[in-house]
Amino acid sequence: MYKLLLCVRYLQTRYLAFICIVSVMLGVATLIVVNAVMSGFSTKLKDRLHGVLSDIIIDTDRMDGFDITDTSGKSLTPDQIIQKIKDSPAGPKIEAITPTIEVFAILQFNFRGQMLTKPVRLIGIDPEGRASVGGFSEYLVRQHGDPKPSFELTPEALKQHEHNRLQRERLSALEVPNVPMPKGIVSDPNAIPEPDENTMKKDMPVAKLHGIIPGFTLAHFRYRTADGVVVEEAALKPGDDVTIFTVGGLPGAEGARMRPVYGTFLVTDYLKTEMSEYDQSFVYVPLDQLQQLRTMEGRCTAFQIKLKNYEADKLVVADALREIFDPRSGARVATWEEHQGSLLTAIEVEKSILNILLFMIVGVAGFSILAIFTMIVSEKYRDIGIMKSLGASNFGVMSIFVGYGFLLGTVGCCLGTAMGLWITDNINEIEMFLTKVSGKQVFPRDVYYFKEIPTNIEISSLIYVNIGAIAIATVFGLLPAWRASRLHPVRALRFE
Amino acid sequence: MLTAENLQKAYRRQAVQVPVINGLDLEVKTGEFLSIVGASGSGKSTLLHLLGTLDAPDSGRILLDGKRIDNLPNCERDALRNRTFGYIFQFYHLLPELTTLDNVLMPAYIGHSVTGWWKTRSKWRARAMELLTRVGMGHRITHRPGQLSGGELQRAAVARALLMSPRVLLADEPTGNLDTATGDEIVRLLRELNRDDGVTIVMVTHNLDIVTATDRVVRMVGGVVTEDTMPKQSSFHAPLLAAV
Numbered sequence: 001m002y003k004l005l006l007c008v009r010y011l012q013t014r015y016l017a018f019i020c021i022v023s024v025m026l027g028v029a030t031l032i033v034v035n036a037v038m039s040g041f042s043t044k045l046k047d048r049l050h051g052v053l054s055d056i057i058i059d060t061d062r063m064d065g066f067d068i069t070d071t072s073g074k075s076l077t078p079d080q081i082i083q084k085i086k087d088s089p090a091g092p093k094i095e096a097i098t099p100t101i102e103v104f105a106i107l108q109f110n111f112r113g114q115m116l117t118k119p120v121r122l123i124g125i126d127p128e129g130r131a132s133v134g135g136f137s138e139y140l141v142r143q144h145g146d147p148k149p150s151f152e153l154t155p156e157a158l159k160q161h162e163h164n165r166l167q168r169e170r171l172s173a174l175e176v177p178n179v180p181m182p183k184g185i186v187s188d189p190n191a192i193p194e195p196d197e198n199t200m201k202k203d204m205p206v207a208k209l210h211g212i213i214p215g216f217t218l219a220h221f222r223y224r225t226a227d228g229v230v231v232e233e234a235a236l237k238p239g240d241d242v243t244i245f246t247v248g249g250l251p252g253a254e255g256a257r258m259r260p261v262y263g264t265f266l267v268t269d270y271l272k273t274e275m276s277e278y279d280q281s282f283v284y285v286p287l288d289q290l291q292q293l294r295t296m297e298g299r300c301t302a303f304q305i306k307l308k309n310y311e312a313d314k315l316v317v318a319d320a321l322r323e324i325f326d327p328r329s330g331a332r333v334a335t336w337e338e339h340q341g342s343l344l345t346a347i348e349v350e351k352s353i354l355n356i357l358l359f360m361i362v363g364v365a366g367f368s369i370l371a372i373f374t375m376i377v378s379e380k381y382r383d384i385g386i387m388k389s390l391g392a393s394n395f396g397v398m399s400i401f402v403g404y405g406f407l408l409g410t411v412g413c414c415l416g417t418a419m420g421l422w423i424t425d426n427i428n429e430i431e432m433f434l435t436k437v438s439g440k441q442v443f444p445r446d447v448y449y450f451k452e453i454p455t456n457i458e459i460s461s462l463i464y465v466n467i468g469a470i471a472i473a474t475v476f477g478l479l480p481a482w483r484a485s486r487l488h489p490v491r492a493l494r495f496e
Numbered sequence: 497m498l499t500a501e502n503l504q505k506a507y508r509r510q511a512v513q514v515p516v517i518n519g520l521d522l523e524v525k526t527g528e529f530l531s532i533v534g535a536s537g538s539g540k541s542t543l544l545h546l547l548g549t550l551d552a553p554d555s556g557r558i559l560l561d562g563k564r565i566d567n568l569p570n571c572e573r574d575a576l577r578n579r580t581f582g583y584i585f586q587f588y589h590l591l592p593e594l595t596t597l598d599n600v601l602m603p604a605y606i607g608h609s610v611t612g613w614w615k616t617r618s619k620w621r622a623r624a625m626e627l628l629t630r631v632g633m634g635h636r637i638t639h640r641p642g643q644l645s646g647g648e649l650q651r652a653a654v655a656r657a658l659l660m661s662p663r664v665l666l667a668d669e670p671t672g673n674l675d676t677a678t679g680d681e682i683v684r685l686l687r688e689l690n691r692d693d694g695v696t697i698v699m700v701t702h703n704l705d706i707v708t709a710t711d712r713v714v715r716m717v718g719g720v721v722t723e724d725t726m727p728k729q730s731s732f733h734a735p736l737l738a739a740v
Contacts, residue, residue: 001613002605008591386589389550389601390656391578394573490542490551493589 001386002398007403017408018371023322024412024469025419031358031465032457037427038354039461040454042347048275049343052282053336054133054304056318059102060331063258065299065327073208077298081324085303090320093313097302098129101290105246107283109216111235120283122246124300126288127151133306137244141216141270142238151211151286153239153268160239161209161266163362210289211268212242217280219270222483236267242284248294263293310335362469365412366476367404377401384484385492399486405477409470417466421457444456497696498547498664503556505542505719516542517553518719524664529690529697531707531727534716540700541668542718547698548581548666549573572604578607580708581658582695583641587670590641590656597637600624600656607660627655631685647678654685658695665689667699671706683709 011017058064068076068084076084080097085097101124108117127149131137136149144151155163219236236242241264248261271282291297305321307313311475314335325331337344377384384397423430431453433444443453505517524530524547532540545551549565557566558566565576578584582603590599600606604620605613615619627679629635631651641649645682650670657665667686671679683706689695699710707713707727 001610002602004610005589005605006593013593074626092671283536382589382593386591387602387606388574389548389577389583389585389589390573391606393574393577434526481556490550493550 001390003399003403006400008072010376010400010404011407011411013274014376016376017404019367020365020372020408020473021412021415023368024409024473025416027358027362027365028413028465028469029420030361030416031355031469032462032486033423034354034358035426036420036455036457037353037453038351038460039202039281039456041110042351043456044454045347046344048273048278049274049340050135050336051139051255051275052135052271052278053339054098054135055307055310055314056305057302057337057339058305058325058331058333059302059323060325060329062301063103064296065101065301066331068324069364075298077172078300078303081303084324085305085321088320088324089381090317093307093309093317094128095308096132096134096306098126098304099135099287100125100130100302100304101287101294101296101300102302103246103294105244105283105288107214107242107244109236109242116235120214120218120244121281121480122244123282123284124287124288124289125284125286130284130304133304134159139271139273141439143269145210149269151213151268153211153266153273154211157239157266157268158209160237161241164240166490193236196440201352206306210263210265210286211243212265213271213284214242214267214491215279215282216270216272217276219267220459238267238269241265241268242267244283244293246294248296255487261293261295263274263289265289308452359468362472367475369408369473373401373405373477374483376404377480377484380484381487384487385489385494387495388487394485397487398481399479401484402474402477405481408477409473412473413466413469416469422456424455427455434459497526497528497561498698499557499559500543500547501557503543503558504554505539505546505551506554516719517546519556520716520720522714523723524696524698527690527694527696528712529687529710529714530699530712530714531710532700532702532714532716533702533707535702538716539719540702540716542719544666544698544700548583548664549576550623569706579660580601580602580663580715582660582665584650584653584657584661584665584667584670586655586672588641588646590649590652590675592641595638595640596628596633596644596652597624599641600653600659602656603621603660609736613712624655624659627658628652631655646674647681649683650674650678650682654682654689657692658689663696665695665698666695669703670699671701671703679703679706687699 103122105122107120137146220232222232245262247258321333434442500522503517503520506513506515510521534540601624633651690697713727
């Protein structure tokens with residue numbers, strides 16, 4: 001009983017103890033805030049990493065796409081492959097599946113009279129099918145959340161296209177017509193013949209009014225004005241035309257022969273995932289158009305699959321799919337987590353290293369407890385002697401100080417948890433206040449693409465932090481407590 | 497009742513052994529009020545600590561009712577100090593963080609677990625209040641030691657020493673830090689307790705005037721008993737004795 005009484009009384013009356021409490025409180029609050037922010041970033045990043053990826057992705061590096069044959073050796077079309085997948089053991093676990101073509105390309109467009117080019121990742125999709133596997137229509141700007149998105153052009157886009165066309169015609173009327181170079185008097189037998197435009201254009205697809213959905217960052221310029229305001233200006237408006245250059249394959253006797261191909265498309269919407277990697281490189285076009293452009297009709301380079309229950313079935317389905325798509329043929333089957341494996345691991349590693357570093361803060365609080373406890377024990381020499389003369393055991397005296405450490409840790413943790421949760425809850429207001437006071441932006445929103453600092457409080461992490469901090473406070477109280485218990489009562493009573 | 501046989505105790509100061517008790521023999525009878533006198537350094541307080549198991553002798557034996565207690569395991573010696581012996585110190589030694597009542601209750605707190613205390617708390621509170629009233633401190637129960645005078649502190653310390661109804665009260669210069677009048681009051685209180693409750697008291701003092709209130713005086717010189725007599729009654733203390 002006396003242990004409890006003295007622990008509480010020492011806590012109430014020893015002002016030195018408040019230093020320990022404040023140390024633990026600050027350590028715990030910092031850990032909670034940093035963990036919440038890290039977890040917020042991590043969760044949001046995971047959402048975005050998952051974002052444009054479906055649950056399971058099957059892809060191949062072959063330029064001419066998958067080559068799955070039936071029993072007669074005939075190549076299967078994407079629809080036939082989908083049917084084969086649905087008939088496999090994985091079939092009942094699949095909610096939706098869609099074929100895509102993914103290839104690197106160059107995007108070219110005219111901006112204020114300048115021709116701009118950007119390397120992009122060109123993805124041919126069936127918009128409805130792509131929306132059904134998730135991670136598409138929720139990121140579209142105009143057709144946001146539409147279950148049946150399309151590449152159709154809006155009347156405004158068509159108007160813009162018409163405006164652009166007229167503008168070009170007016171400009172070309174001003175241009176000086178090309179004067180043909182005079183032919184040589186004596187023709188050079190080794191000279192390269194003049195290109196025949198008609199022959200060149202013969203194989204090229206005629207520019208049609210096909211829609212394209214570029215990433216938001218690709219289509220916009222982001223800059224900061226003199227006032228420090230971030231401005232996003234559209235470089236590509238809906239209806240503006242862009243040219244896509246990529247490679248196409250012609251089936252030949254010695255396999256696919258690659259050649260450059262290009263096509264013209266009109267901007268119809270933007271993809272805005274807030275994940276810079278996607279927003280500055282992804283460009284969606286209709287699957288059939290891309291197949292035609294690359295002369296690979298009836299083929300695709302990837303399948304996106306959505307599962308009914310991802311967590312429960314991901315491994316089973318991936319294994320079943322590996323039976324159909326032989327890895328030796330260059331096909332890969334991966335869950336979205338495997339696809340983004342290195343990034344996800346990096347986030348986890350970063351979080352655990354940060355936790356270790358931050359626990360050192362609580363370790364520092366532990367050392368302050370050690371120092372202050374040693375002082376308190378020295379101050380309490382005589383009290384220890386009195387208690388022993390009244391029959392207190394060594395263990396009892398030790399328990400007082402271990403309990404005292406535990407109590408300090410607990411009070412510090414409670415206050416620290418309250419403080420940490422309050423800061424986490426008001427982190428954006430605090431950030432704005434700090435920005436206002438310091439005049440320097442603490443959290444540059446244009447860098448992170450987040451409107452506000454993301455936070456996510458995990459109950460398990462709260463529990464671990466509290467248990468850890470209380471344990472550290474108790475353990476650091478052990479040494480002074482042991483010293484107190486070893487004190488000889490007669491020497492303690494004589495202590496002045 | 498309490499017997500010391502051929503006690504030896506030396507303290508080590510750096511490399512030098514300083515003998516404090518040198519083959520001391522002493523017997524304290526049940527219900528006796530014994531005073532031990534001697535000059536500073538004669539070993540009085542050390543003897544008291546040895547008798548009360550606060551310290552262990554280098555050699556010799558201490559017996560309580562014929563049973564050896566100096567070599568008992570720690571837990572049994574703790575229990576003896578809690579229930580059989582009561583200590584009164586020159587510097588009162590109350591815990592500054594606690595109120596007078598809590599200080600008096602401290603031996604009961606030490607002797608009980610939380611649940612044990614919870615079950616018997618009203619009994620102990622009543623006992624503490626009774627003792628505090630008896631020593632004239634009933635009106636000061638909520639005060640902290642810092643708010644009490646020397647005499648009041650010592651009276652509270654007496655009440656604390658009596659809480660567990662000890663068989664032996666060991667008083668180490670209980671009047672050493674008090675003025676004569678207050679010191680006399682404390683001695684009168686001890687005498688009363690000895691006479692009315694039959695508590696055996698061993699009191700160490702270097703004040704020869706107050707020993708007249710005790711049954712027996714033992715003089716110590718150089719760690720041994722040199723004189724064991726009945727006290728001489730001084731004229732100054734006649735009224736004190738007359739009062740009790």
